[in-house]
Amino acid sequence: MSETLPPFLAACRRLPVPHTPIWIMRQAGRYLPEYRALREKHDFLTLMRTPELAAEVTLQPIRRFALDAAILFADIMTPLDGLDLGLRFAPGPVIERPLRTAAAVEAFAAHRGAGGVESVDQAIRLVRERLPREVPLICFAGAPFTLFCYLVEGRASKHFPTARAFLYAEPAASALLLDVLADIAIAYLEAQARAGAQALMLFDSWAGLLARDEYARVCLPPMRKVLAAVGHLGLPRIYFPLDGAPLLADAATLPVEVLGVDWRTPLSRAREIVGPTLALQGNLDPMALFADDAELDRRIDRVLEEAGSGPAHIFNLGHGIEATTDPDKVARLVDRVHRATAVPTFAQSTV
């Protein structure tokens, strides 16, 4: 059966694969000249909100590289787009009207629908029509705690002091907001699934700001709610807690098929922590793409070695690709992962 699944979806299910599948976080983005050409004509929000443009950007890296998955061009904040928060990008997300009082949270809680649904619905349909069958489409959202950080702080910050102080100063309002954000994520991910998403990923970009007990208290309950609620959709669920080394054991208790691992935790160590029941996704340091070819090759091989020989590995960078990366290095990476992991018995059409 697994031969008929695209390699990426097979790996998510820990089924045998013809080669280790690879995709790259932020593969649709600024390191591609064809993306920069589009960005000269349209701002980021326009690209994200216009289905034809979002579809085009999503497909750009697929045309150029033999990637095993596409990921919808959108932002972790897209579920908050259109919810009257004054979301803009400069270039990181900015919330013009952050929620900093219990009253503001209660007013926001009156909303219960997700934003950004209409444009992603159409973009997903366009992408699915144009994608080859063996390249599944990943859709994603920000995890509730990460959206909470931006919503309270108002913009990216080294340590999100306002958002973290709010957790202590307003515990009840914080819990309410996290629960509302879970509902928003659920509505958004369900809409993506209806439109044709083939895997769902949650980015928890700021999980690493929390001590382990705070993570268990603050981050996990809304995350568990989201993942449980979308389970009936039958799509692989991927959770990526950035800077999550001390959190992996707890993260592994979530109902997910795949755990993303950042560049700081060797996959062999992650595997020891999370056990055999999940697929792991990662984790070449994105900066290794700036090394010379020989060093890059050694780094790629080390990630493969640390991942072990089982099927439950999806190759990726350990964080989003840097905008100044040479696309030729990406081509080298994809080719090397495929060649190094090709299983002869699967490659019947090429022998």
Add this chain to the structure above:
Amino acid sequence: MSETLPPFLAACRRLPVPHTPIWIMRQAGRYLPEYRALREKHDFLTLMRTPELAAEVTLQPIRRFALDAAILFADIMTPLDGLDLGLRFAPGPVIERPLRTAAAVEAFAAHRGAGGVESVDQAIRLVRERLPREVPLICFAGAPFTLFCYLVEGRASKHFPTARAFLYAEPAASALLLDVLADIAIAYLEAQARAGAQALMLFDSWAGLLARDEYARVCLPPMRKVLAAVGHLGLPRIYFPLDGAPLLADAATLPVEVLGVDWRTPLSRAREIVGPTLALQGNLDPMALFADDAELDRRIDRVLEEAGSGPAHIFNLGHGIEATTDPDKVARLVDRVHRATAVPTFAQSTV
């Protein structure tokens, strides 16, 4: 003998103390109205560079709270002040002329003295004249890798992509620069010791960006060089790797007396990792100062509980105090730590 040492210095040496000593990272700073009043008249660089003003700012929190140590008002970047890099603060450090080529690094390597020495020398002498004997003065510098991050990136950044790419793209120049920065730190710390510093602290604010093997390869050698070189001064050495949970075991191999632990790693866990031979400093979440009094008290007590009953604990926050903190919360914190840990046999003068 230890009764004659101030509690902070005794704790650094793991000697018995009359109470757990406490000081607070960034205790001389914006959360104090008297600091903000001075800052209205002088910019940050002027405060830092003018010995009389730096001394005054250093002493402000000592007048207000029963803190067990003072820390010189300066910046982790002060050792680079005056080295023709265009250092300014906006408000974080900015390097107008970052080092981004091997040639730029080689030119910079021709310098071998530290910057900022003259002003800190005078400030230290003024502070020591005015400090009570039981309140020792900590002086500090940025760790070589952290200075490297700013020098190459040019300013603070979420993940310092330029600096981290430089490590891969220019390994030889990177090693040279880290070694030069070690020499700069040594010259700077030695000057501080000559002027009257009673403890030396190295802040490694960006160590957490590195995977453990990169940390061992990149961060530790220059750090070891600095700590070994200043060992002959006989002052306690404190090393604080921020976001360092996965790095503590390696950090504990450094020649230090005290290891700082950020708010994300319980001190009990840190103690398991590093063993009994070092004092630990930390680690109340600075954001806990925004909780109500009852919750704040619980958090303080939990840190004390995790630290255990041994003498080898210096209470601190797990990161710098936030500018919007209520000073009354700091007073409560200092008082509670002192009361909770007071050893009756030491308190002869008060019974």
